[in-house]
Amino acid sequence: MEQLFLLILLVFGGSGLVGSVKVVNQGNEALVERLGSYNKKLEPGLNFVVPFLDNIVYKQTIREKVLDIPPQQCITRDNVSITVDAVVYWRIVDMEKAYYKVENLHSAMTNLVLTQVRAEMGKLELDDTFTARAQINEILLRDLDIATDPWGVKVTRVELRDIIPAPAVLEAMELQMSAERRKRAAILTSEGERESAVNSAKGKADAQVLEAEAHQKAVILGAEADQKAVVLRAQAERQQQILQAQAIAEATDIISQKMQTHATAKQALEVLLALGYLDMGATIGKSGSSKVMFMDPRTIPGTLEGIRSIVSDSQVDASISSNGNFS
Numbered sequence: 001m002e003q004l005f006l007l008i009l010l011v012f013g014g015s016g017l018v019g020s021v022k023v024v025n026q027g028n029e030a031l032v033e034r035l036g037s038y039n040k041k042l043e044p045g046l047n048f049v050v051p052f053l054d055n056i057v058y059k060q061t062i063r064e065k066v067l068d069i070p071p072q073q074c075i076t077r078d079n080v081s082i083t084v085d086a087v088v089y090w091r092i093v094d095m096e097k098a099y100y101k102v103e104n105l106h107s108a109m110t111n112l113v114l115t116q117v118r119a120e121m122g123k124l125e126l127d128d129t130f131t132a133r134a135q136i137n138e139i140l141l142r143d144l145d146i147a148t149d150p151w152g153v154k155v156t157r158v159e160l161r162d163i164i165p166a167p168a169v170l171e172a173m174e175l176q177m178s179a180e181r182r183k184r185a186a187i188l189t190s191e192g193e194r195e196s197a198v199n200s201a202k203g204k205a206d207a208q209v210l211e212a213e214a215h216q217k218a219v220i221l222g223a224e225a226d227q228k229a230v231v232l233r234a235q236a237e238r239q240q241q242i243l244q245a246q247a248i249a250e251a252t253d254i255i256s257q258k259m260q261t262h263a264t265a266k267q268a269l270e271v272l273l274a275l276g277y278l279d280m281g282a283t284i285g286k287s288g289s290s291k292v293m294f295m296d297p298r299t300i301p302g303t304l305e306g307i308r309s310i311v312s313d314s315q316v317d318a319s320i321s322s323n324g325n326f327s
Contacts, residue, residue: 020048020049020050020051021046021047021048022042022046022047022048022049022056023045023046023047024042024043024044024045024047024059025044026044027044027061027062027063028044028059028060028061028062029041029042029043029044029059029060029061029062029092029095030042030047030056030058030059030060030095031056031057031058031059031095031096031099032049032054032055032056032057033054033055033057034050034053034054034055035053038096038100039054041095041096042056057099058095058098058099060092060095060098060099061092062091062092062093062095063091064089064090064091064156065089065090065091066087066088066089067087067088067089067090067106067109067110067113068087069085069086069087069088069110069113069114069117070085071083071084071085071162071164072084072085072114072117072118074117074118074121074122075118075121075122076121076122076124076125076126076129077122077123077124077125078125078126080125080126080165080166080169081165081166081169082121082126082129082163082164082165082166082169083162083163083164083165083166084117084121084160084162084163084164085160085161085162086113086117086140086158086159086160086161087158087159087161088109088113088144088155088157088158089155089156089157089158090109090148090153090154090155090156091153091154091156092105092152092153092154093152093153093154094152095152096152097150097151097152098151098152098153101150101151101152102151105151105153108151109148109151109153112144112147112148113140113144113158116140116143116144116147117140117160120136120139120140121136124136126165126169129163130163133160133163136160137158137159137160140158140160141155141157141158144158
């Protein structure tokens with residue numbers, strides 16, 4: 001009988017000893033109650049509890065977890081129905097609060113996130129929900145972190161995944177986008193045509209300016225060429241007259257010298273002058289227009305006499321210059 005008692009005592013003692021040893025894995029924590037009230041928290045590693053008195057009531061990880069929020073219907077400020085889903089990253093920072101401050105932490109957080117998402121979507125118009133997603137994520141993160149702090153929870157990140165309008169709204173948006181694209185295409189086309197017309201007009205204006213400048217340069221060059229031609233002709237005529245005058249002067253000197261040395265030079269000079277006078281009449285008669293020249297034969301001897309007197313005076317002057325005195 002005593003052996004049976006000892007055996008029973010050893011069995012219960014062994015089971016109690018085994019039950020008093022608790023191993024908690026890394027990244028987890030556990031809450032222990034003694035006789036229905038909170039006693040202590042078990043940290044990762046080897047822990048001991050009192051058999052039959054202590055009871056592990058809650059064991060959970062303290063690592064970051066993901067809360068997937070199912071799609072839900074929301075109404076924007078401009079009364080548009082949209083479907084929104086989100087994902088929330090969170091972790092437990094106080095195991096005691098997470099167990100004793102809220103009955104079902106997962107359900108409480110899901111409903112809290114749904115409420116916050118509906119509230120934020122109701123503050124925005126439909127167009128803003130697509131462009132202000134980053135701002136919405138920041139607002140949800142701040143509000144959820146504040147709201148879950150009494151539960152011993154730290155919200156680290158909130159992301160809106162999909163924002164899907166109702167089918168009718170999607171159809172209207174597609175029509176609006178199509179109309180907007182057509183509008184932009186028409187604007188671009190008109191701007192292109194306007195630029196083309198402006199460029200064409202500028203091209204024509206530039207061409208006209210260039211043509212006018214070219215014509216002006218041509219006129220100036222022509223006038224300069226005419227001016228140079230006139231100057232050259234005048235210079236040529238002047239040179240010709242100078243040469244003729246020099247030839248006449250030289251011829252006069254030669255004739256004067258001959259007249260001084262030959263006795264018959266006077267008669268020869270009279271014959272030459274008469275022939276020259278007759279040649280001048282023949283030259284005038286050969287011109288393109290018809291002319292009539294009247295000549296009095298009686299004037300010829302008078303002319304010759306005048307020339308003879310000029311020649312005589314020139315001989316006298318030459319004699320004075322050669323002798324140095326009057327004779």
